[in-house]
Structure formats: structure tokens, C-alpha cells
């Protein structure tokens with residue numbers, strides 16, 4: 152019999168998180184959709200249910216540790232276990248050169264992208280250990296692999312996602328926890344559309360250096376995440392997988 156999986160997806164109300172929810176729904180994974188946006192989160196829950204899978208929405212600001220503990224506790228109360236975690240909520244920041252950032256802008260990006268992701272891992276790993284393990288995908292970025300202009304704080308948080316991925320492998324692989332990171336290039340989601348509206352030249356800047364000369368799609372990223380989270384990747388651990396049309400390979 153196939154194992155019944157339970158997944159938490161942060162930032163599940165839009166973009167990559169929503170695409171992953173819809174992909175996992177095809178395998179009947181039971182889902183906790185976590186987002187600060189009630190509208191987006193509820194929208195994803197509705198779309199998942201239309202596919203015949205189970206989902207609940209849990210409102211949370213991932214930069215608040217108490218909200219993070221609450222989404223873990225509520226998932227355990229509802230489904231009993233957590234076997235998958237897509238640690239994904241994030242924002243891109245103001246899109247200005249680093250010395251033009253306000254301290255508040257730096258703190259906000261760190262609070263959501265880094266502290267939020269670390270808090271999630273803190274509580275989810277603890278819960279997974281009680282049930283013999285689980286699999287995790289952390290969301291880095293091509294900006295977590297190479298330097299890019301106007302995303303300084305973002306880039307720092309996305310490099311950090313690779314560090315914590317490797318640490319968790321070192322500490323918990325022997326206890327059944329598997330964790331990988333993905334490094335998407337510019338992908339057509341709300342976050343990127345908003346960034347491009349703020350920065351009129353960004354579309355050209357994003358596409359020109361990509362050998363495949365296009366942006367990625369959320370569905371392409373969802374295929375990768377579902378594979379890494381799932382039972383068909385049992386020996387992939389601590390990998391950082393670019394999905395970027397070749398951007399970081401040249």
C-alpha cells in the first residue's frame with residue numbers, strides 16, 4: 152500500500168507554492184496551505200479540493216515564530232503527521248542597489264525569507280523526527296548561487312537556505328530526514344510580475360542571459376519539487392538543484 156503523505160506548503164497561496172499544491176494533489180497528498188494571504192490560501196484550497204484531494208488553509212506570517220508553531224500544531228491536529236514540507240514563502244525585496252535599502256527593507260526580507268524558513272524547519276524537523284522522518288524542499292534561487300544586481304538581501308537569504316539544507320543533512324539524515332534545495336531562475340509568478348512592474352528593464356535583464364531565452368513556469372518547478380519530496384527520490388539528499396534554463400551553467 153502507498154504511504155499516505157501529509158505536506159505543509161508555506162506561501163501556498165500563489166506562484167510556486169500553489170503550483171506545488173496542485174501537483175501534490177494529483178498524488179492525493181493531504182495538504183496544509185500556509186499563507187499570509189487569506190484570499191490566496193483559500194483559493195489554493197478550493198483548487199486542490201476540485202482535484203479531489205484534502206487541504207486546509209492556515210493563515211500565518213512566517214516571520215512570526217508563534218504563527219509558525221501554530222501551523223505545525225494545526226497540521227498535526229488535523230492529519231496526525233507531517234511527512235513533507237515545502238519551505239517556500241518569500242518576498243523579493245525593493246529591487247534597489249544595496250546601499251539604497253532602508254534598514255526596515257533589509258529586516259523585512261530577512262524576517263520572511265530567512266527567519267521564517269528557519270522557524271519552519273525548527274518545528275517541522277522536530278515533528279518529523281517523532282514519526283521516523285520526512286522530506287523537505289527549501290526554496291533557494293539562482294540568487295542563492297551567484298551574485299545578481301538589486302537583490303542583495305534576498306540573495307543573502309537564498310545563499311543561507313543552502314547552508315541550512317546542508318546542516319540538516321549532516322544532523323538528521325541518519326534519522327530519516329531528507330532535505331534538498333531548489334534554485335529557480337526567474338519564473339513567471341506574481342512575485343516576478345510585481346518585481347518587473349517596479350523595474351521596467353527587468354524583463355529583458357531576466358531573459359537575455361538565460362540560454363533558453365525564456366522565463367521558467369511554476370508548473371516546471373512543481374514537477375521538480377514533487378519529485379524531490381516524493382518516494383522516488385530516496386537517495387537524493389543535500390542537493391541544490393538549479394531550474395533556470397541554463398542561467399547558472401554558463
Ligand code: NAD
Pocket residue numbers: 161162163164165166167168185186187188191211212213214239240241242243263290291292293334335336337338339340341342343
Ligand atoms: P509569489 O509572490 O507568487 O508567492 C509567494 C507567496 O508567499 C504569496 O502567496 C504570499 O502571500 C506569501 N507570503 C509572503 N509573505 C509571507 C509571510 N510573511 N508569511 C506567509 N506567507 C507569505 O512568489 P513565488 O514566485 O511563488 O515565490 C515563492 C518562493 O520561490 C519565494 O521564496 C521566492 O524567493 C522563490 N523564488 C521565486 C522565483 C521566481 O522567479 N518566481 C525564483 C527563485 C526563487
